[in-house]
Amino acid sequence: MVTHTAVRITAASHHVTVASSTPSITDWSRRYFGPWWQATSSEAGADAGPLVAAGVDETEAAQLAQLVTDYPHDVVTYANAPLLHTRDDDGCVYAHQPDSSLSYQYQPDVLRIAGTEPVPVALAAARLARELLRSQLLADGWHILHASAAVRDGSTVLTLGEKGAGKTTTALLLAQSGWQLLANDRVFVRPDGDGGVDVLPWPSAAAIGLGSLDALGVYDEVRARHLAGERLHPTQHERVSQALTDGKRDPIFASSGKELKPQFFPDQLTTWLGLPLAVSGKAGRIVFPRIAPAAAPAVEGRGRELVDSDFFTAGTEDRYPDVFGLAPKAADDEVRRVLADRLTALPSVSVALNHDRDASAKLLRQLTS
Template identity: 55%
Template sequence: MSTPTATRLQAADASVTVLSNTPFVTDWARRYFGPWWNAFDVPAGSVCAGPLVTAGIDDKTYAHLLALVTSCPHDEVTYARTRLLLARDSTGTITGVSPEEGLAYRSEQRGGHVTIAGRTPERLALATARIAREMIRAALLRDGWTLLHASAVVRAGRALLTFGSKGAGKTTTALLLAGRGAGLLANDRVFVKAVGDELRVLPWPSAAAVGLGLLDALGLYDVVRDRLVGGEQLHPTQHQDVTDALLAGRREPLWEPGGKRERKVQVFPDQFGRWFAMELAASGCAAGLLFPRIDPAAVPALVDGERTLGEDDFMSGATEDRYPDLFGLAHGVDGGGSGPARASVAGRLAALPHHQVVLGHDIAANADFLARLASRI
């Protein structure tokens, strides 16, 4: 068995340590969370307290937990889009097993220590990163942070948050500004908390979903395709049809059957720097809000309107159907933050400059316009 390795993640005052007998797992955590959540290695022998995820390739433990769950009363639920068998005992320990993925979870100490036994390194690494992120999220929410559905960039410490429904242009806006020197803080959601006179913003690390058409329009398509042809990989949550389209050189948007949801390229956080020369930002203070919309024929400009923050701009437990808190990590806090925290953030955001913008299909003109606007906020 390999010598255990440990990686610690730190976001504001929240931290979690990933300890594993499989270096692939800790390497993955360090790569995935990177500068966004200050991922760094620590001596495995020094890990003795604090939130902890212990993960390893361990067929024996997996088989034991599978037998344990199936031999007692249990629920069958969906977690991470797959079947999970879930059991709770009188001590508060929660055990879950995903037979299809070959993963077994055991949550103890009210979610302060989660053990994961897996049968393959990649699935184990994905599950470990997911649980570690949920533990950080739970700690931040208990500490008064709230979670917004927004992209964000940072320039000179000042964060510009972009809101909108699917297809409004949140990702487009963030990537255009990151391509002009702003630090990319988040592609889809951010943590926000009122601290003194500031409204502080933290990233939510995740793979970024970028459509094939947008990737091409941004001038990044050939970079991604060349990397794939050269043997590098994108995030494993990417659908195989997207990989096949890239390798075949197809650039048009790719849709799921029924045409309601676009299948997108899934970019690792570290690939923004290595592939696209875009820097990641670890924090900022909110300075302004953007509400974009896309009109193919439009010249980019400020437009009139009354768009302001709504309930849909805040994440909530109802929106977290993919990763419900089945392992008791949140201790009853809603997935988007407490009511008082949300009200405090909403009030502060309402006082910041709001800008409604229209963007066209001229990428260079969009980038010039957004860069000028951001420089004034």
């Protein structure tokens, strides 16, 4: 695979390089990571460090796929699609996703991706570049917290809770009230040397429900851009695109019961929704929201202690299983306990919010001023 373009992705002094002979693939990673991490043009050479070499090459994709399908292999669901994978005697991992015609080969510090179309390859390259950086950050003491986050003057409000509790809504309301959005679902956290907790973003497409867009007052802008031909992230379900075309504002659900939501590129949070973004912060307080449509926004008491289920671990990662063996051999449970203790000691509050944007935002401003 010949490479002509490369972009280096950096977070907390760790990096990975994405290289390709197709400029749109490296441009994709630059767009995807640039708003929250650092993405700069680079040279893909011997000193490039961890490398994702990705390209559109039907022959290579077929050859790599055959190295999986012709031998005993396992099957997992990876990024919502079946992934076949096997490991040879030398530790090289081969994988194949038939639905998207993607094939992979991983040896330490070098991941090759071959496919038949640029967009699926670009998606996979960005996804695996993030996984390579995730492995470095985890080895350096960072952990992943299931939280949304907003930052002002360096101080970060973390919002925690179960699925559907209102974590993203809370962070977006703060971002509409003068804060900077740092994350909408996951954040990296690590104890600092002064008794605090550092926070970094987890770059990803931002999923925001149709009802939430309406409640936040931005549905009409999103629909207008959609009708004008602008496109959201390609992982968005076609039923969501059709709902925007038809002007539907009510939530829509898959047969599994999962809500289907518009999917935004990180930069579209600013260009479409007018939300400023943050690249880092220090944990300052925690909000545990719940959405109560029929109730007035109100404080419901102090927040709870953090528990293991608030963190993503190898055992709880449900979307990106570690088929390539990138994760550190063992997580540092003691660091996670320190994080839980430090975060639990922060000012925290449980709140009920409703679909009245102004009233809910007013309560959050009062609590964070």
